[in-house]
Amino acid sequence: EPEVTQTPSHQVTQMGQEVILRCVPISNHLYFYWYRQILGQKVEFLVSFYNNEISEKSEIFDDQFSVERPDGSNFTLKIRSTKLEDSAMYFCASSWDSYSNQPQHFGDGTRLSIL
Amino acid sequence: DQQVKQNSPSLSVQEGRISILNCDYTNSMFDYFLWYKKYPAEGPTFLISISSIKDKNEDGRFTVFLNKSAKHLSLHIVPSQPGDSAVYFCAAIPRAQAGTALIFGKGTTLSVSS
Numbered sequence: 022e023p024e025v026t027q028t029p030s031h032q033v034t035q036m037g038q039e040v041i042l043r044c045v046p047i048s049n050h051l052y053f054y055w056y057r058q059i060l061g062q063k064v065e066f067l068v069s070f071y072n073n074e075i076s077e078k079s080e081i082f083d084d085q086f087s088v089e090r091p092d093g094s095n096f097t098l099k100i101r102s103t104k105l106e107d108s109a110m111y112f113c114a115s116s117w118d119s120y121s122n123q124p125q126h127f128g129d130g131t132r133l134s135i136l
Numbered sequence: 137d138q139q140v141k142q143n144s145p146s147l148s149v150q151e152g153r154i155s156i157l158n159c160d161y162t163n164s165m166f167d168y169f170l171w172y173k174k175y176p177a178e179g180p181t182f183l184i185s186i187s188s189i190k191d192k193n194e195d196g197r198f199t200v201f202l203n204k205s206a207k208h209l210s211l212h213i214v215p216s217q218p219g220d221s222a223v224y225f226c227a228a229i230p231r232a233q234a235g236t237a238l239i240f241g242k243g244t245t246l247s248v249s250s
Contacts, residue, residue, distance in 0.1 A: 025179070052235045064180065064225065066237035076235035112179050124170060125238060127179035 023047040025128035027113050033134045034103050042098045042131045044113030053096045054114040054125060055088065057081070064112065070096065100133075108135045139163050140228050142241035151250045155213040159226030159241055162207065166228040170238065171200060171211045174223045183224075184211070216248045 026045045034040045046053050055067040068078045070088055085101045096115075100107055110132050114125040141160045149155045159169075167188050172180035186193040186200045186209065193200050199212045213220055226241040 027179075054235075054237075056238075063242050064238075064240040066239070069235040069237065071235045077237055079237065114179075124182035124185060126182065127172075129177065129179045 025113055025115055025126055027111075027128035027131050029131060030129070031132045031134070033136060036105055036135050037102050040100050040103055040133065042100075042111050042113075042133070044096045044098075044128060045094050046096055046113065046115030047117070047126055048094070050115035050117040050126075052076075052116045052125075053088075053090070054116075055098045056112045056114065056127075057109040058112065058130075059106075059109045067098070103133075103135045105135050108133060140226055140239050140241040142224075142226055142244050144244050145242070146245045146247070148247045148249065149216045151218055151248055152215045155211075155216045155220065155246055155248065157211040157213075157224050157226075157244050157246065159209045159211075160207055161209075161228055163228070163230065164204075164207065165230060166239075167231050168229040169200070169202060169209050170227045170229070171198075172225045172227060172240075173220075174225060174243070180225055213246075216246075218248050218250050221246055221248045 028043045053070045056064050058064045066079050068082045069076045087099045089097050110130040112127050112130045114127045116123045116125045139162050170185040171183040173183050174180045184195050184198045184200050186202050191202050202209045223243040223245050225243045227238040
């Protein structure tokens, strides 16, 4: 079964450094998402992306965050200047259809640890 | 701001019995509801969904019930199996528009003992 793949599985970064999290969505999917889960808290939406544009973003997704689809397969999340509170599991997801009932399929996540 | 609430952090059930996981929501405009299952070190896996215009959806051992007047939904697993032990997340979609954020509850950890 096709799956969303994320790399790396664990990223350790010094505070203030830039980090790029990578995702390969399912190949025929059109909509891409990033979520995060801080330890002990809910999974929270960051951003959705369609047709090379952000379609929706949350309050968490401020100017230090950006997303990009640099080629036909990858979808990246960049955090420009990391803070301690950015430590979390980051999940990429994708869905294929324009109907809201199509489920989003999640990758296994990248654990980001900011030191 | 807890639009989707799962008030039971954990549930323990014996193998073969029914597991009932509950979820409450506050926004009457939610369009779809979904249940995801998550094992440690893995991402959430979609289980089953229900439209706000229905009151029941069934898929094998999994049934989701929606009570709109009570703003409550539940996931029934019958019969429960040890492999069902995982964290279960209830999620909602605010409107019928693609690319819309899922709003998650905090999750309920289900433990099924053999």
